[in-house]
Amino acid sequence: xxxxxPETRLALRRQFGLDKxxxxxxxxxxxxxxxxxxxxxxANSQPVWSNLRSATLNxxxxxxxxxxxxxxxxxxxxxxxxxxxxxxxxxxTVSSALAFYSMPTHWLGLMLVILFTGVLPTGGMSNDFLLxxxxxxxxxxxxxxxxxxxxxxxxxxxxxxxxxxxxAMLETLGEDYVLTARAKGLKPWxxxxxxxxxxxxxxxxxxxxxxxxxxVAGAILIETVFSWPGVGRAVYDAVLQRDYPMLQxxxxxxxxxxxxxxLVADLLYFKLDPRISA
Amino acid sequence: MSVVLQExxxxxxxxxxxxxRGLVWQTIRRRPSAALGVAILVVVxxxxxxxxxxxxxxxxxxxxxVFGHPSRAHPLGLDDGGIDMVTLLMWGARIxxxxxxxxxxxxxxxxGTVGLLSGxxxxxxxxxxxxxxxxxxxxxxxxLMIVVAAIWGPSLFHIVIVIGxxxxxxxxxxxxAQVKSVRERVYVKxxxxxxxxxxxxxxxxxxxxxAPLLIANTVLTVAVAVFDETALSFLGLGDPSRxxxxxxxxxxxxRAAISSGAWWAIVPPGAxxxxxxxxxxxxxxxxxxALNPRLRVAHLGARTxxxxxLVGRGGAL
Numbered sequence: 001x002x003x004x005x006p007e008t009r010l011a012l013r014r015q016f017g018l019d020k021x022x023x024x025x026x027x028x029x030x031x032x033x034x035x036x037x038x039x040x041x042x043a044n045s046q047p048v049w050s051n052l053r054s055a056t057l058n059x060x061x062x063x064x065x066x067x068x069x070x071x072x073x074x075x076x077x078x079x080x081x082x083x084x085x086x087x088x089x090x091x092x093t094v095s096s097a098l099a100f101y102s103m104p105t106h107w108l109g110l111m112l113v114i115l116f117t118g119v120l121p122t123g124g125m126s127n128d129f130l131l132x133x134x135x136x137x138x139x140x141x142x143x144x145x146x147x148x149x150x151x152x153x154x155x156x157x158x159x160x161x162x163x164x165x166x167x168a169m170l171e172t173l174g175e176d177y178v179l180t181a182r183a184k185g186l187k188p189w190x191x192x193x194x195x196x197x198x199x200x201x202x203x204x205x206x207x208x209x210x211x212x213x214x215x216v217a218g219a220i221l222i223e224t225v226f227s228w229p230g231v232g233r234a235v236y237d238a239v240l241q242r243d244y245p246m247l248q249x250x251x252x253x254x255x256x257x258x259x260x261x262x263l264v265a266d267l268l269y270f271k272l273d274p275r276i277s278a
Numbered sequence: 279m280s281v282v283l284q285e286x287x288x289x290x291x292x293x294x295x296x297x298x299r300g301l302v303w304q305t306i307r308r309r310p311s312a313a314l315g316v317a318i319l320v321v322v323x324x325x326x327x328x329x330x331x332x333x334x335x336x337x338x339x340x341x342x343x344v345f346g347h348p349s350r351a352h353p354l355g356l357d358d359g360g361i362d363m364v365t366l367l368m369w370g371a372r373i374x375x376x377x378x379x380x381x382x383x384x385x386x387x388x389x390g391t392v393g394l395l396s397g398x399x400x401x402x403x404x405x406x407x408x409x410x411x412x413x414x415x416x417x418x419x420x421x422l423m424i425v426v427a428a429i430w431g432p433s434l435f436h437i438v439i440v441i442g443x444x445x446x447x448x449x450x451x452x453x454x455a456q457v458k459s460v461r462e463r464v465y466v467k468x469x470x471x472x473x474x475x476x477x478x479x480x481x482x483x484x485x486x487x488x489a490p491l492l493i494a495n496t497v498l499t500v501a502v503a504v505f506d507e508t509a510l511s512f513l514g515l516g517d518p519s520r521x522x523x524x525x526x527x528x529x530x531x532x533r534a535a536i537s538s539g540a541w542w543a544i545v546p547p548g549a550x551x552x553x554x555x556x557x558x559x560x561x562x563x564x565x566x567x568a569l570n571p572r573l574r575v576a577h578l579g580a581r582t583x584x585x586x587x588l589v590g591r592g593g594a595l
Contacts, residue, residue: 098556098559098560099552099556101559102501102552102553102555102556102559103548103551103552103555104505104508104509104512104524104527104548104551104552104555105509106508106509106512106527106531107508107527107544107547107548107551107552108548110527110531110536110544110548111545111548113536114536114541114544114545117536220420220421220424220509220513221509221512221513224512224513225531235421235424236424236513239424239425239428240428247425250421251418251421251422254418254421255416255417255418258416258418259416262416
């Protein structure tokens with residue numbers, strides 16, 4: 001408020017409780033938090049909770065699509081690469097995975113924008129000029145807007161997951177029981193499916209679950225490139241506008257999601273590995 | 279701490295060598311990927327180091343039209359200010375690498391110290407330091423970096439500190455694990471029996487044993503630091519007076535290089551960042567494989583596959 005009168009300033013400070021001491025403010029924050037109240041955004045005077053909820057609802061489908069893509073293709077190519085060890089297939093898989101792993105996320109997004117301009121929408125979440133779209137048209141519109149951001153996320157994670165899956169699979173294929181299975185004369189596919197893959201899935205599942213926590217942490221760069229109105233964008237805007245209640249709320253959300261995913265990873269490990277069942 | 283590119287079985291077969299240094303060289307020789315990584319880093323490093331002398335044009339000289347096409351005089355074209363892209367890339371790599379290494383130095387100093395103290399003293403020290411590490415570990419670092427960088431204001435120094443104080447957790451944990459095993463070795467006990475103080479034992483007997491691992495970790499952390507710098511610059515939080523590779527990408531993006539069809543202003547800087555990260559990953563990976571004894575024990579399971587958190591961590595996506 002550059003040109004506000006002193007009275008307005010005072011009123012605003014009082015309205016947001018900024019006239020109290022830091023400690024008192026923190027006390028109020030904690031007490032309200034216990035009641036599920038995250039406060040009111042400085043920027044748009046809406047409850048932080050509703051801001052965050054709409055942002056999260058925008059982020060989740062985009063992130064989920066990309067992550068599923070990465071999990072399916074990453075695991076698949078990783079397993080194939082390990083299985084076809086020493087062949088051109090493996091070389092190509094590992095090089096491409098490493099390349100995607102090394103690329104700066106936002107740059108990869110921009111590359112996709114260059115490649116797909118005119119084919120797919122490169123910004124925003126829906127076409128505002130669609131008049132009275134039917135439910136189906138709206139879905140198609142949102143999905144086409146989601147394609148590029150999801151693909152960017154998917155490709156970056158794909159690199160990571162492929163390398164994880166390959167290492168896990170290679171390690172399992174080197175185990176004695178795989179040798180035994182081979183000596184029994186089992187078909188290669190049966191060895192992979194029955195003996196190697198279930199064991200290799202252990203570290204894969206754990207790591208993927210762990211990384212999910214950080215993905216929910218908001219796809220800041222992707223959302224900036226594609227103007228996607230999600231959590232990452234909300235954090236970034238909140239920083240620029242010094243919207244502290246929003247930031248506090250967003251960080252709480254991010255940290256909780258990381259902790260929850262860690263917990264899920266641990267629980268999955270218990271579930272998948274009978275050796276460490278408690 | 280990172281993707282294992284080599285099957286564990288092969289690492290075990292490495293013949294015993296006399297010295298650690300020998301081991302490092304042997305690893306690099308045996309693995310073409312490591313040699314490739316070294317080559318990339320040397321070439322980029324030299325170009326960055328020698329930028330003031332070998333860059334074809336001045337960093338601030340407008341030598342042609344805005345977004346001039348690639349030509350013989352300007353192999354990668356011109357940027358939005360008519361500045362030669364090759365020149366920009368060399369100077370940009372210089373700043374990016376400086377930030378990368380300086381931030382890594384900060385994080386190594388913190389991570390190394392915490393790891394050493396925690397692993398060596400154990401007990402309450404260990405508990406407290408590890409709880410602090412856990413605390414830093416769950417903070418999504420890119421959002422926090424954005425907050426701190428935005429509040430402190432844009433400057434190269436701030437960027438270095440911000441990245442440095444958020445990247446040390448992985449190092450601290452790796453070093454701690456290693457120190458815990460070194461501490462129990464006979465020669466350390468012998469030194470203690472001879473009356474050596476803590477400082478002497480740590481500096482003369484423990485540190486040299488974990489130093490190579492620290493170096494491997496350093497190389498891997500440089501990749502993350504370079505990535506983070508690019509991300510921060512892209513979000514407009516970089517130092518406006520210093521041209522880093524992230525800044526070059528940001529400028530091209532902000533000034534509509536894409537809609538002008540000037541792909542040459544935006545493709546090469548990102549590709550260069552990717553190359554640096556690739557080089558660091560390959561080298562660091564090879565070093566860690568060769569030096570980290572835990573990676574050679576096949577049944578240690580998931581620990582082997584822990585990824586150096588380049589993108590997954592911190593929501594930099």
